[in-house]
Amino acid sequence: MSSLQTRKTTASDFDFIYNLHRQTFYSYVEQTWGWKEEIQLNGMREDFDSLLFEIVCHEGIDIGVISVIEQQDALFLNYIAILPLHQSKGLGTQILNKLLEQAAVRGILVKLDVMRVNPAKALYERLGFKVVDGDENRFLMEWRNR
Numbered sequence: 838m839s840s841l842q843t844r845k846t847t848a849s850d851f852d853f854i855y856n857l858h859r860q861t862f863y864s865y866v867e868q869t870w871g872w873k874e875e876i877q878l879n880g881m882r883e884d885f886d887s888l889l890f891e892i893v894c895h896e897g898i899d900i901g902v903i904s905v906i907e908q909q910d911a912l913f914l915n916y917i918a919i920l921p922l923h924q925s926k927g928l929g930t931q932i933l934n935k936l937l938e939q940a941a942v943r944g945i946l947v948k949l950d951v952m953r954v955n956p957a958k959a960l961y962e963r964l965g966f967k968v969v970d971g972d973e974n975r976f977l978m979e980w981r982n983r
Contacts, residue, residue, distance in 0.1 A: 843893055854885060900920050901923065937964065949966070
């Protein structure tokens, strides 16, 4: 079975989350809007202080982070990132499948948005997400239990 677990964040996790954000999203943000360190740091601080983040652990090691917002009719995948060293090993798929199972049991959608330049869109499509809207920078995607 899976050796993935999640744990609630503590104040001491902020540096890990921000460094993870920088490692995983820098090139996409730079291509889309231009990376401005102060804006990214302040934005992550605001999100960290106001949203529920969970640290993703694999075999006891912190490897990523996820944030899911409960909406009335859906789970909104607000944020997901896996350290580059642990990407392309099926771990993101395991995390997402767990989220999709939770939504299926509850009979609700899963929603997310993804930057157009982010190759994770292909993973979301492989898992059954469909583009339902978007703008010049992002796609809004939804998953429905079939």
